[in-house]
Amino acid sequence: MAVLEWKQATCINFMEVSKGYSGPHLKIQRHSDDCRSFIGMVSTTGQDFYISKDCESQHGELLHLLGYAVGFWPEETRSDRNYYVQINDDNVLTPVVDNFPIISDNNYSVPFDYCSIMFHHERSICLMPY
Template sequence: MAILEWEQATCIDFMEVSKGYSGPHLKIQRHSDDCRSFIGMVSTTGQDFYISKECEGQHGELLHLLGYAVGFWPEETRSDRNYYIRINDNNVQKPVVDNFPINSDNNYSVPFDYCSIMFHHERAFTNNGGITIATLDPIYQGVLGQRSQISHMDKLLANTMYQCTDKLLSQCSLGSDPCLNGGYLDTSCTCVCPDGINGTFCDTVHSAYGEQCLSAYSETVTSETSISSPSSPDMPSVNADVEKCWYKDSALPHP
């Protein structure tokens, strides 16, 4: 199902190859306790792609893992990340500090996305239970690490990386990409628009993408209550049931 979701959102096709195939491909195999993929193509003769039994049952984690194979870096390592997040190095396990480098990547002008399937959880690789990835705008803190679905900007990035629109222009009898404001062309020759934007060419903006991202993966609280954050594979079990609530109030401190 995770493969199908990537295929439906992009022009990428995952095709089964015969045993002994020597061209570029993913060698998907069982691993006792690890889920792992290289980032992009690193071998012209096949590369390992590991799935553990536990990971196999987690749709969101498989989407995330396939994102690496497609060629995505973690969102928190983007070259423009310091405008949006900070890494709390003192909270990061020493052996994995290098998991948070700034990459000299090409983001293809796709906006930074707090709701990317490639974001790790806010306490990823923590050495003390503290937050390792902090959003500069605290209202977005709670959406990091969502594993529900590929976000619109993830789809836009993949379609841009693999030049999906260029491949559709002649089929759709178009001379150039007609989609605006973060929209992309799909196989039906229509523009797929980010939430908050519509119109034939994604030309009518009702709200910013970030606002829609926030509403999709967070809860609005209007009275005193208690909210338990769901456990995450990236969080130590001791922190799995930490209660937290993020308030839209700039006067309140940011953890």
């Protein structure tokens, strides 16, 4: 469903490839307890994209991970992030404390989007009408 939503909302076209295909593609695989993807293409012969059973039903998480796979960084890594949000490192779990670097010049003059699928937050706050 997440792949279909990306196809409908963007110019990105996902299509199934045959098992022996050796060009750039996502190798969507079941993982026992983790959902993850690299950011952007890291392999020209197939890139691992992992989905756990628990993550499979988390539509927003899958949309977010597909964003990683096509090369989008999290919204909170934007070079202008500190003008919009404050990351309180004391509230960040130790295993992910390094997940919030500021990446130079990655906002492309696009306004900060608090409801972006690439922003780590409680997504339900963005479902409310303004």
